Amino acid sequence: MTLVLYSHVPEGKVVVLNFRFIDLESDNLCRYDFVDVYNGHPNGQRIGRFCGTFRPGALVSSGNKMMVQMISDANTAGNGFMAMFSAAEPNQRGVTCVWHIVAPKNQLIELQFEKFDVERDNYCRYDYVAVFNGGEVNDANRVGKYCGDSPPAPIVSAKNELLIQFLSDLSLTADGFIGHYKFRPKKLPTTTALPVTTTFPVTTVLAGTVITTTVRGGSLHATVSVINIYKEGNLAIQQAGKNMSAKIIVVCKQCPLLRRGLNYIIMGQVGEDGRGKIMPNSFIMMFKTKNQKLLNALKNKQC
Numbered sequence: 001m002t003l004v005l006y007s008h009v010p011e012g013k014v015v016v017l018n019f020r021f022i023d024l025e026s027d028n029l030c031r032y033d034f035v036d037v038y039n040g041h042p043n044g045q046r047i048g049r050f051c052g053t054f055r056p057g058a059l060v061s062s063g064n065k066m067m068v069q070m071i072s073d074a075n076t077a078g079n080g081f082m083a084m085f086s087a088a089e090p091n092q093r094g095v096t097c098v099w100h101i102v103a104p105k106n107q108l109i110e111l112q113f114e115k116f117d118v119e120r121d122n123y124c125r126y127d128y129v130a131v132f133n134g135g136e137v138n139d140a141n142r143v144g145k146y147c148g149d150s151p152p153a154p155i156v157s158a159k160n161e162l163l164i165q166f167l168s169d170l171s172l173t174a175d176g177f178i179g180h181y182k183f184r185p186k187k188l189p190t191t192t193a194l195p196v197t198t199t200f201p202v203t204t205v206l207a208g209t210v211i212t213t214t215v216r217g218g219s220l221h222a223t224v225s226v227i228n229i230y231k232e233g234n235l236a237i238q239q240a241g242k243n244m245s246a247k248i249i250v251v252c253k254q255c256p257l258l259r260r261g262l263n264y265i266i267m268g269q270v271g272e273d274g275r276g277k278i279m280p281n282s283f284i285m286m287f288k289t290k291n292q293k294l295l296n297a298l299k300n301k302q303c
Contacts, residue, residue, distance in 0.1 A: 003070040009087035015066035016088045017059040018169040019050075020125055023078035024070075026052035033072045035081060040065040053078075054137045057167045058094015095168040100135055103160040103183040110182050111162060116151040117175040119168070124148075129177060131155055132163040149174070156184075204276055205231040205267045206246065207287045213260050220250035222258050224266070224276075227287065231267075236274025248276040256284035263287040 007015045017037060025033035030051035037047040039061050047059050047066075059066075068083065103109050111131065119127035124147035131143040131152075146152045155162075164179070208224035215221070226237065226244040238245050248266065250258060255278045258264065268282035278284070 001070075001072040001074055005068040007066045007068075007085040009064045009085075011064055012090075013064050013087040014090050015061040015064065016086045016094060016169075017061075017066060017068065018084050018086070018094065018126075019055045020082045020084060021079075022050060022055050022081040022083075023053055024051045024072070024081065025076045025078055032075065033078065034070070036069045036071070038067045038069070039063060041067055053139045055167070057096020058169050060088070060094055095166070097166045098137075099164040101162045101164070101181055102135070103157070105160055107160055107183045107185055109157040109160065109162045110184055111155040111157075111164070111179060112181070113151040113177055113179045115175070115178040116146070117149045118147045118177060119172045119174055120148040126172070127168040127174070128166075130165045130167075132165070133158045133161070135161045135163055137163065137165055151177075203231055203267065204233040204235040204270050205229075205265070206235070206276075207263065207265050208246070209263050210258050210260050211245070213258065219252075220258065222248045222250070222260075224248050224258075224264075227263065233270045234274060235270050235276055246276060247274075248278060250278040252280060255280055256282060258284070 007017070009015050022035070024035065027033075030049050032051075034049050034051040036049050037059050039045045039047060040063060044067070045062070047061070048056060050056055064087075066085070070081070101109050101111075116129075118129060121127075124145050126147075128145050128147045129152075130137070130145045132138060133141040133143060143155055143157075144152060162181070166177075206224070206229045207227040209227065210222050211225050212223040213220055224246050226246060229235075229237070229244075235246055238247075248258065248268075249271075250256075258266075258278070263286065265285050265287045266276065266278070266282070267284075269277045269279060271277050
């Protein structure tokens, strides 16, 4: 299908064509359905070829004649287009501007308008600023279309590219707009983190003689007569006269052994019940008097 439109304005004037709407089959090369705009006639200079939903800015002829030709192969169809011809002085021009902003990877673009004054219309049909996610004019990725004198709210891109398009048909003009942009890092997904509580086991270090041992419930329960305490922690100490003793429990088969009648240096944890607990990582060795001086240094050390 072919549709041809001609426009002829008085001598000394030029033709201005404004697309109000365009929706033709989209193709990168506009090979199937498209609109061609010519100066004067088909053999004249082609001003442009358009398809998809990209609405160009005002198109101006070099003389007083213009031709618009639409070609469609009828396979895939859109809704067509709507356009308006008008006459203008030769020095008048329509305005279309595009800014493509690209941020570094893993960053977003934040766009903010400081000043905004573009011809007001309820549907922003004549003069407007459109903002798109990505690097091309595509209605599916349009963030918004703005006109009037109220600055849009700050806009943040979905990824690292943003396209800004300004169109004006020059029928009515305003002061325009001023905008700024900056890059900012992507926010990581927020999750509600549970408070982390770290419990450090209370450590006891003592030298003592094992005086009793009993096996109960698979654990070895021992009573140790205390020779010296280097780190008490919360260890429960029983005292009878000058003699002090403590309860120790060996909680696993892989734990260091305690034998009755032998002297040990014991470093382990203390349970909530005040008894010493011998675990696989506890430290036990035979006690010798010559170690006394070295062990006394532990009293002023944190462990």
